[in-house]
Amino acid sequence: MKFSPLxxxxxxxxxxxxxxxxxxxxxxxxxxxxRNRSGALQLSQALxxxxxxxxxxxxxxxxxxxxxxxxxxxxxxEESAQLCVVESPQDVLSIEQTSEFKxxxxxxxxxxxxxxxxxxxxxxxxxxxxxxDSGKFKEVILATNPTVEGEATAHYIAQMCxxxxxxxxxLAHGMPVGGELEYVDGNTLIHAFTGRxxx
Amino acid sequence: MKFSPLxxxxxxxxxxxxxxxxxxxxxxxxxxxxRNRSGALQLSQALxxxxxxxxxxxxxxxxxxxxxxxxxxxxxxEESAQLCVVESPQDVLSIEQTSEFKxxxxxxxxxxxxxxxxxxxxxxxxxxxxxxDSGKFKEVILATNPTVEGEATAHYIAQMCxxxxxxxxxLAHGMPVGGELEYVDGNTLIHAFTGRxxx
Numbered sequence: 311m312k313f314s315p316l317x318x319x320x321x322x323x324x325x326x327x328x329x330x331x332x333x334x335x336x337x338x339x340x341x342x343x344x345r346n347r348s349g350a351l352q353l354s355q356a357l358x359x360x361x362x363x364x365x366x367x368x369x370x371x372x373x374x375x376x377x378x379x380x381x382x383x384x385x386x387x388e389e390s391a392q393l394c395v396v397e398s399p400q401d402v403l404s405i406e407q408t409s410e411f412k413x414x415x416x417x418x419x420x421x422x423x424x425x426x427x428x429x430x431x432x433x434x435x436x437x438x439x440x441x442x443d444s445g446k447f448k449e450v451i452l453a454t455n456p457t458v459e460g461e462a463t464a465h466y467i468a469q470m471c472x473x474x475x476x477x478x479x480x481l482a483h484g485m486p487v488g489g490e491l492e493y494v495d496g497n498t499l500i501h502a503f504t505g506r507x508x509x
Numbered sequence: 510m511k512f513s514p515l516x517x518x519x520x521x522x523x524x525x526x527x528x529x530x531x532x533x534x535x536x537x538x539x540x541x542x543x544r545n546r547s548g549a550l551q552l553s554q555a556l557x558x559x560x561x562x563x564x565x566x567x568x569x570x571x572x573x574x575x576x577x578x579x580x581x582x583x584x585x586x587e588e589s590a591q592l593c594v595v596e597s598p599q600d601v602l603s604i605e606q607t608s609e610f611k612x613x614x615x616x617x618x619x620x621x622x623x624x625x626x627x628x629x630x631x632x633x634x635x636x637x638x639x640x641x642d643s644g645k646f647k648e649v650i651l652a653t654n655p656t657v658e659g660e661a662t663a664h665y666i667a668q669m670c671x672x673x674x675x676x677x678x679x680l681a682h683g684m685p686v687g688g689e690l691e692y693v694d695g696n697t698l699i700h701a702f703t704g705r706x707x708x
Binding site: 312313314315316317319320322323324326327328329334336337338339340341342343344346347349350351352353354355356357358359360361363364373374375376379380398399400403419 | 511512513514515516518519521522523525526527528533535536537538539540541542543545546548549550551552553554555556557558559560562563572573574575578579597598599602618
């Protein structure tokens with residue numbers, strides 16, 4: 311015995327979400343059917359609208375339904391000579407929440423990963439190249455994740471910048487603020503020692 | 510800074526799912542936008558179809574898009590004199606997977622919970638009353654969950670059955686098969702002792 315066709319389809323569709331298995335999918339489907347049909351219809355509409363209309367920003371490649379995203383369209387950032395390169399739109403949000411950086415972004419939408427067939431053109435380095443050639447930027451801040459792939463991507467882009475005589479900087483590695491020495495991994499500690507500064 | 514309006518709406522809509530917070534919702538939204546737009550459109554369609562067409566079975570109250578569900582429509586179960594009362598459609602699936610029970614079901618879609626305003630009419634006891642009055646059934650198997658609310662609901666329905674001179678039975682409580690005595694809770698152990706059988 312199975313659930314009726316429409317319910318089975320809904321459960322299968324939910325399992326396409328990351329981190330959702332069969333049991334969670336069942337729970338979601340019955341929760342919506344029993345308690346929140348209007349919420350479910352809203353979700354259906356939101357999914358449809360987002361998938362139909364959200365494209366990449368023409369300037370920085372982040373997701374947006376406009377031709378150019380809010381940050382790229384901001385005139386106060388237009389003159390900035392700093393370009394921050396990140397892996398994902400969520401990274402842009404994290405940096406924006408600090409209110410520290412006032413320049414422009416470039417979102418790779420991934421990182422170099424030859425084993426998965428992700429090369430320079432898949433992460434928009436052709437567009438980045440054109441952007442750097444425009445002569446607007448003096449400094450490229452490489453804010454890819456401190457993982458093996460993130461570091462490789464940063465080095466690749468740093469090389470591009472050096473070829474164009476542009477300054478490329480990398481976010482500092484070291485002790486997280488509020489962290490305890492005892493619990494920090496060895497690699498981070500090595501970076502913290504290497505990058506020590508006089509006070 | 511926030512994500513663009515359509516993306517924000519999608520993230521908010523995902524948080525209406527049970528067990529999904531803001532971060533998981535973001536992850537789901539970006540996963541679908543980046544990697545599985547066709548899956549997202551399927552989910553949108555499945556949600557819409559299910560919410561529009563899935564109603565309650567006229568006989569047993571489970572969810573189905575037909576007037577009567579697959580089990581109630583099965584002619585081989587038509588003559589059964591056993592009615593199994595469960596709390597949710599998922600419970601029907603669990604019992605059906607054992608292939609042990611060949612009778613009909615009645616799905617309460619919840620349990621009595623006066624504190625939440627859920628009384629007898631909210632869990633379909635009026636319909637159950639009519640069904641029992643039809644004289645088709647000789648035994649009512651109470652398979653509500655062994656929780657405080659489930660037990661209370663079972664006792665309430667048992668009383669209804671007694672008033673109609675119908676036999677009401679409750680699923681056995683005891684040691685789960687494959688379980689270890691050491692790890693079974695005290696209450697279950699008490700039930701297992703009380704319900705011991707000669708071998």
